[in-house]
C-alpha cells in the first residue's frame with residue numbers, strides 16, 4: 804500500500820515534469836493488485852463524491868475538481884477542506900478515486 808502511494812506520487816511528479824503524455828502502461832506489473840481500476844473508481848466516485856462534486860467532478864455544491872492532480876485530490880480526501888468530510892474513502896480506494904478525478 805505504501806509502495807503504491809509512493810509510486811502514485813512519483814508518477815504524478817513525472818507527469819508534471821514532462822507535461823503529461825504517456826503515464827499508463829509501464830507501471831502495471833509492479834502495482835499488481837493495486838492498479839487503477841477505472842470501473843471501481845467511477846462507482847466509488849458516484850457513491851462518495853458525486854452528490855457534492857457533480858457528474859465527473861464538474862462541480863455542484865462542492866467545487867469543480869475534474870483534472871486536479873492526484874496528490875491534491877488525495878490531500879483533500881484526507882483533510883476534508885471546508886465543508887467536506889475527511890476520510891470518506893481511505894487507502895487504495897482513495898487512490899483509485901483520486902486517479903479517477905484527475906482523469907476527468
Ligand code: HEC
Pocket residue numbers: 848851852853854855856864865866867868871875876877879880884885886887888891892900901904
Ligand atoms: C458533503 C459534500 C462533499 C462530499 C461528499 C465530497 N466533497 Fe470534496 N469538497 C466539498 C466542499 C464543500 C469542498 C470545498 C471546501 C473548501 O475549500 O471550502 C470540497 C473540496 C474538495 C477538493 C479540493 C478542491 C480545490 O479546489 O482545492 C477536492 C479535490 C475534493 N473535494 C474531492 C472530493 C472527493 C474525491 C470526494 C469523494 C471521495 C469528495 N470530495 C466528497 C464537499 C464534498
